[in-house]
Amino acid sequence: MPNKFYxxxxxxxxxxxxxxxxxxxxxAVGGDCxxxxxxxxxVFATQPGRIAITxxxxxxxxxxxxxxxEVRPDATIAFSQAVEWPEDIDERRAEEAKxxxxxxxxxxxxxxxxxxxxxxxQRAFARLRVxxxxxxxx
Amino acid sequence: MADITAIKHRIRSxxxxxxxxxxxxxxxxxxxxxxxxxxxxxxxxxxxxRATVKDILCxxxxxxxxxxxxxxxxxxxxxxxxxxxxxxxxFNNNVLxxxxxxxxxxxxxxxxxxxxxxxxxxxxxxxxxxxEFTHAVASPTLHDARGIVRDILDLxxxxxxxxxxxxxxxxxxxxxxxxxxxxxLPIEEKDIKAEVRATYSxxxxxxxxxxxxxxxxxxxxxxxxxxTTLIHxxxxxxxxxxxxxxxxNKNAEKMLDTLGLEYNRLRQGAITSELLxxxxxxxxxxxxxxxxxxxx
Numbered sequence: 001m002p003n004k005f006y007x008x009x010x011x012x013x014x015x016x017x018x019x020x021x022x023x024x025x026x027x028a029v030g031g032d033c034x035x036x037x038x039x040x041x042x043v044f045a046t047q048p049g050r051i052a053i054t055x056x057x058x059x060x061x062x063x064x065x066x067x068x069x070e071v072r073p074d075a076t077i078a079f080s081q082a083v084e085w086p087e088d089i090d091e092r093r094a095e096e097a098k099x100x101x102x103x104x105x106x107x108x109x110x111x112x113x114x115x116x117x118x119x120x121x122q123r124a125f126a127r128l129r130v131x132x133x134x135x136x137x138x
Numbered sequence: 139m140a141d142i143t144a145i146k147h148r149i150r151s152x153x154x155x156x157x158x159x160x161x162x163x164x165x166x167x168x169x170x171x172x173x174x175x176x177x178x179x180x181x182x183x184x185x186x187x188r189a190t191v192k193d194i195l196c197x198x199x200x201x202x203x204x205x206x207x208x209x210x211x212x213x214x215x216x217x218x219x220x221x222x223x224x225x226x227x228x229f230n231n232n233v234l235x236x237x238x239x240x241x242x243x244x245x246x247x248x249x250x251x252x253x254x255x256x257x258x259x260x261x262x263x264x265x266x267x268x269x270e271f272t273h274a275v276a277s278p279t280l281h282d283a284r285g286i287v288r289d290i291l292d293l294x295x296x297x298x299x300x301x302x303x304x305x306x307x308x309x310x311x312x313x314x315x316x317x318x319x320x321x322x323l324p325i326e327e328k329d330i331k332a333e334v335r336a337t338y339s340x341x342x343x344x345x346x347x348x349x350x351x352x353x354x355x356x357x358x359x360x361x362x363x364x365x366t367t368l369i370h371x372x373x374x375x376x377x378x379x380x381x382x383x384x385x386x387n388k389n390a391e392k393m394l395d396t397l398g399l400e401y402n403r404l405r406q407g408a409i410t411s412e413l414l415x416x417x418x419x420x421x422x423x424x425x426x427x428x429x430x431x432x433x434x
Contacts, residue, residue, distance in 0.1 A: 012280055013179055030346035030350075040343060041343065042344070043190060045351040045355070066354060066358075068351060070186070070342070079187065
């Protein structure tokens with residue numbers, strides 16, 4: 001029986017997830033990470049990507065936009081602007097966002113804009129891949 | 139004494155206005171509740187962002203972001219948040235007055251307005267408005283906040299200003315709200331109001347580094363600041379309108395009462411005089427008829 005820890009995922013609009021889990025995989029800026037019970041207290045910055053929450057042996061995926069995760073001894077709390085289950089992702093919107101961002105990256109006007117558009121593109125890609133469960137195939 | 143039809147007219151028009159103010163009050167109550175719910179959710183999120191930013195700035199003195207380094211000039215920019223509509227008591231006047239007063243201290247200042255009333259105010263004061271947003275006030279969304287932050291950072295990155303202030307109405311409770319000024323940029327530790335986290339006070343590690351975590355957090359922090367100030371403003375506006383409308387309702391009821399009394403008195407008077415006319419007419423005709431019979 002693996003150890004569990006208390007996880008909360010919070011967005012500005014709602015509390016997305018709350019409960020005891022065995023592990024959570026997160027798209028940290030420094031690369032994907034898996035957090036399990038008893039982790040050292042830490043704050044991770046994350047980029048848009050997939051999270052996988054494992055509880056009671058079953059794993060669920062979700063999309064998470066940029067944000068940060070705080071690992072504390074008593075609780076792990078993830079903060080992000082947007083977190084969505086695959087079934088809640090609006091595929092058409094993500095597709096449109098992808099095309100828009102690609103177009104903007106191509107125009108490539110300034111460094112700041114490039115950075116913004118790259119993140120937008122990353123977000124759109126991550127949404128689409130979570131929607132189509134493509135992360136597992138890698 | 140006023141004409142009876144004129145009074146009837148006034149009663150009808152006041153009744154209509156009363157209905158409108160009553161509806162506006164109910165709408166304001168509902169909208170204020172909605173805003174306060176939104177505020178409760180977002181506070182949870184952005185308070186943590188604030189606390190973490192503060193924690194990083196507090197513990198790692200060597201970590202710097204271009205938005206946390208003071209520029210040391212005296213050029214200020216003001217983001218002034220007011221309502222889109224009037225009829226909200228002194229709400230707009232209070233916040234705009236505070237902004238105007240604070241502005242006089244800085245020789246060079248930029249003005250960014252959010253809401254129609256703010257723009258109209260600066261137009262009458264002959265203060266050019268550099269950037270305006272008019273759609274974000276009624277029901278602020280994160281998307282609006284993101285757009286506003288992006289445009290402000292655009293100006294800030296061009297080195298047009300050294301400090302950015304936000305002037306908004308802070309809502310403490312539904313009956314207690316007051317205009318306030320907060321500094322948005324540069325982000326300094328002493329300006330961040332965050333409660334000390336109670337659950338864990340040990341040192342936290344930052345992955346990959348405090349610097350990179352700060353880079354991710356700073357935009358979130360700014361978006362959060364704008365979003366919360368927008369929501370506070372919207373909630374206060376509705377609270378102010380609610381109070382204004384309820385006093386308008388009371389006045390309308392009072393006016394309807396006195397007008398109703400006067401109307402009834404006039405009507406009664408008219409009926410009495412008509413009756414008098416009728417009876418006296420009848421009396422005279424009868425007496426005239428009797429007089430005729432006598433002649434025959």
